[in-house]
Amino acid sequence: MNATNRGVNRTVLFLVGVVLVAVGAAVVAAQLWPAAADAWQTTASNTLAWMRQADEATRIAEGTTLSWMAVALLALLLVVVVVVVVMIARLGGGRTSVLLREEATGGAQGAVTIRDGFASDAIRHSLAGHDEILASRVTAHRMRGTDVLHVSVTARQNASPADAAKTVTGLVDKLSVLTGREMPTLVSIHAGIRARLASETPRVN
């Protein structure tokens, strides 16, 4: 539940996919179909001739290999690399450490900030006493200007997800009473390697 822009991810996949399909289809057509092979060769030799001519015409100085054409190509490649690096750097993120902030209201009370560590400690310690929950992780995320609490727990094998959910949401409700603020909360209950390794829920309680 991070701030990754999923539309960008899918757009990248779609565009690269379309390019690959187009290249593959063009090469296969050029191999199997004489008309397509002719078209391929004419286009390719025309493009190559144009590039060579542009390369000659835009030489920066006599007797060098450097041309504006080459510079433009390199700049284009650089732009591609920079855009890609920026896109990769923007993946993930969106975690916030401030759970809620109460501004100073005059009088004796100053500004109050509650950090996610507080919610995390409170919920994790309370969950430690519950047998059906093996592990928990509490994070706060900022989505569209609202803070969302995400409580992720690993349930013991065979434990009822409804019971586990009730346990966790009960604790979240208590936390919201404690802080005096309702926070939108997403609870996710996972199976995992820990659930498989730990013993099952006891059959006699």
Next chain:
Amino acid sequence: MTTPILKRATRRELHSPRTVAAATVLVLVALAAVYAGVEIVLHLLRLDPLLVTPGAALDGVAALPDIEAKPAVIAGAVVVGIAGLVLIWLALTPGRRPRHRLDLPPHSVVVDNAVIASSSAEHVRRELDLPRGAVVVGVGHRSADVTVRPVPGQAVDKNRLRTVLKDELTRYGLPAGMSVRARVLRPEEGNGER
């Protein structure tokens, strides 16, 4: 599930972000661009190319239809095309994760299918008094199936089995529209243990 923001968070938890695929593709694109840049610079400096000079590479592309090894070229192109189709498929399919949303307002709860399956299997096992490991439940996006292997001499009614599982899933807060398939296997010879 009341606020739109929680709806959004839940939707994001239920669907794959496709980050791994996108990051892999982006890294490959960057590597290709860097390689092309290096070859161009080497060519400009009149140094030996790493693999092929830019001019020779372009001539090679132009001469692709005349190449001798046609099957190899076609096979390579088909592989490229299939890779492209896979990427388009990744881009357009919803990419649902094996999870379900439970209806427990005002909070939003998302549960792995494996948790639902193991818990409801245990419930069915106790309800029908079956031995350990005799009940296998699979949970999908829109359906669940249960397979039971009773001990010899024990009769398990298929409809009862389906009802028990369906009730348990409804109790969890799963959508009522989920279809449940039940299967009763023949009892195993011997003591019924697996």
